[in-house]
Amino acid sequence: MGDLIRAYDVQKDSEMTQPLDYKNRAALKPVAAVFKAEISNIIRLTKMEKLFHVRILDDAQRERFTFLPGQFVMVEVPGFGEVPISISSSTTNKGFIELCIRKAGTVT
DSSP: OOOOOOOOOGGGOHHHHSOOOTTOGGGSOOOOOOOOEEEEEEEEOSSSEEEEEEEESSHHHHHHOOOOTTOEEEEEETTTEEEEEEBOSOTTOOSOEEEEEEOOSSOO
């Protein structure tokens, strides 16, 4: 304990000081891409939660895959269905993405 949370001045962040422009479609990232991936590692966090390291198979796709905090991926398990999962990893990590998944249904 004893760690202090430092104050963050949002006025220094240009994205925080600009009014929201909901008509600016150029700011949105394209979403119609499909990436084949494999699970490269699984870390058991609790009885119900696991952290999956998912690696995009194609090197070129892996390099250009980007995301912003709060975005998610649609994960499809053939024969079982698909489900949206929030990306848990840092936006700077290019080797794999992390998905923290709680056991809840058929897909998860």
